[in-house]
Amino acid sequence: MRNFFSQFFQGRYGSYGMDKLTRFLLILSVIALIVSLCSPFGILYYVAFALLIYSYFRLLSKNITKRYKENESFIRIEQKIRLFFRKTQNNFVQRKHYHIYTCPQCKQKIRIPKGAGTIMVRCPKCMTEFKKKA
């Protein structure tokens, strides 16, 4: 049986193991399936099915270079999304302690600690001064 599988996967993308994109697609299809079963979004059932087929298509594909590149772009996008969330989270934490002002001249973002009263803010980029209440 093991031999059969290794022969079956010979020269196919899946013979290198499951990549990140395939794993992601499979998890997504399971989530779509569960949601479709316990919600009125019946269409998700087809989405789940399509994702499953696509995952298998990737595993059985013989165009290894192309699948590899797909996975690479997926990882790049994933990193961008992660970075975006980290930035958003960071902004949220900063907003608790700082006011974020935008320079009227050059649109540079300037961070001022809260509770400083009315102050003159000088833009570090273009040296424009403007009054703000912190």
Ligand SMILES: [Zn+2]
């Ligand atoms: Zn400025």
